[in-house]
Amino acid sequence: MLSAPLVNKVYLASGSVHRDLAEKIAAQMGVTLQNDEIKTFPSGERYFRYSESVRGKHVLIIQSLVTSESGTVNDALMELILMIDAARRASAREITVVMPYMAYMRQDRKAIGREPISAAAVINMLQRTGADRLVSVDMHSAQTQAVFDGPFDHLTAEGVIRSKLSAKIAGNNDDFIIVSPDGGRAKVSEIYAEELVIDVAHMPKRRDKEDSSVIKHPDFISDVKGKTCILIDDLIDTAGTIVSAAEVLKRSGARKVIVAATHGVLSNPALERLNNPAVSELMLTDTIPLRKAKIALKNKLVIIPSAPTIASSLEAIVSRDSLLQLFEGRNYL
CATH class of the missing domain: 3.40.50.2020 (Rossmann fold)
Structure with missing residues (x-):
């Protein structure tokens, strides 16, 4: 003050x-x-x-x-x-x-x-x-x-998001893993993993040659079976990349998928996509108004004060x- x-x-x-x-x-x-x-x-x-x-x-x-x-x-x-x-x-x-x-x-x-x-x-x-x-x-x-x-x-x-994730991990470090949704977030994901003392995995992505708006991830990723996966990103816009990554993790045997990001831009059709059951929980800070998102996503959305x-x-x-x-x-x- x-x-x-x-x-x-x-x-x-x-x-x-x-x-x-x-x-x-x-x-x-x-x-x-x-x-x-x-x-x-x-x-x-x-x-x-x-x-x-x-x-x-x-x-x-x-x-x-x-x-x-x-x-x-x-x-x-x-x-x-x-x-x-x-x-x-x-x-x-x-x-x-x-x-x-x-x-x-x-x-x-x-x-x-x-x-x-x-x-x-x-x-x-x-x-x-x-x-x-x-x-x-x-x-x-x-x-x-x-x-x-x-x-x-x-x-x-990073600090407030990491604090919220740390409370969720609550000492069960072997049950959690950070997953980078693309190469651009690899360094940040590694920092989170180091600070939270949990493993980290990287998921490559590429854009479709015929339609650059379509993101493609591999069909399967190892090391996540039975674990709660945490996807870290700086912002979520239309949520195509992050939901696609969550679906891959669930197909690969992940127990739960938590998505954590600073900014929830949430352009259409983000809210519809994020209601996908592959995403268990969404953590966003309130740098952007989230009233409509809270109504649409209910308890799935955890708002972190900025x-x-x-x-x-x-x-x-x-x-x-x-x-x-x-x-x-x-x-x-």
């Missing part, structure tokens, strides 16, 4: 995407979440106005960039741009933009000619509008930090303390 002198120097604002999360962050920090004016004109254009003066203050803006009940992902991005611009024009001392989930981060390179690097375009847009610092959680590619000419803090939910991680990180930023110690260096992996 921030000290009283620092509280008076901070202005915490939330976009319309995930105010519930912002309220939890505010409570953790001991600051007031302001009730700023956000509306949409009949034309579809967004409007934003700070309810109180931000002159000379450190403005913290909370906005996940994702499609939600308040609009599309691009609505969320435009709303964030307006919030940054309003703070800069109102003489804020410093503007920190907190995106628990940051859209477009998977588009971090040119795969073919004549296409954009969308991650770079978004980051440049935020900086040119007036953001002094960016903060995000478990970015798809942490190297995109290099695009921003200034502090870009990469937080990780507010304590984000709030403690913002306290360190405002107090000019180190984030490296807070995450024990894991946020640089």
Whole structure:
């Protein structure tokens, strides 16, 4: 919790995407979440106005960039741009933009000619509008930090997810195994396995030559018979890859399959797919609103709070303390 002198120097604002999360962050920090004016004109254009003066203050803006009940992902991005611009024009001392989930981060390179690097375009847009610092959680590619000419803090939910998994393992280490759903998550899966003191296995995947949207896994994977398999990923979008991997594990004799990820984007038809009995349990942090997911998946979905991680990180930023110690260096992996 921030000290009283620092509280008076901070202005915490939330976009319309995930105010519930912002309220939890505010409570953790001991600051007031302001009730700023956000509306949409009949034309579809967004409007934003700070309810109180931000002159000379450190403005913290909370906005996940994702499609939600308040609009599309691009609505969320435009709303964030307006919030940054309003703070800069109102003489804020410093503007920190907190995106628990940051859209477009998977588009971090040119795969073919004549296409954009969308991650770079978004980051440049935020900086040119007036953001002094960016903060995000478990970015798809942490190297995109290099695009921003200034502090870009990469937080990780590894600790809170690992804590939840450790409680589930409860000393029965030989009964559990971490499974990497693809090569891109191999290193992270190995870190989880090392910290949880359980085995790790890797599952190769490839895209269908005729339809690149179709993911293919092997028909069988060894070493998982009779075990509870834990699939680790940074995000779940349409859930095709993760559910396909779960089906392979069940066919290979796995007792249960637990899926754990930081971000639940859950684009259609993700919820329908995740109701597949091959997935026994789904663990997600609440960096993205999960109200609809909880209704659809009921007790299968376990929601892990992200507010304590984000709030403690913002306290360190405002107090000019180190984030490296807070995450024990894991946020640089």
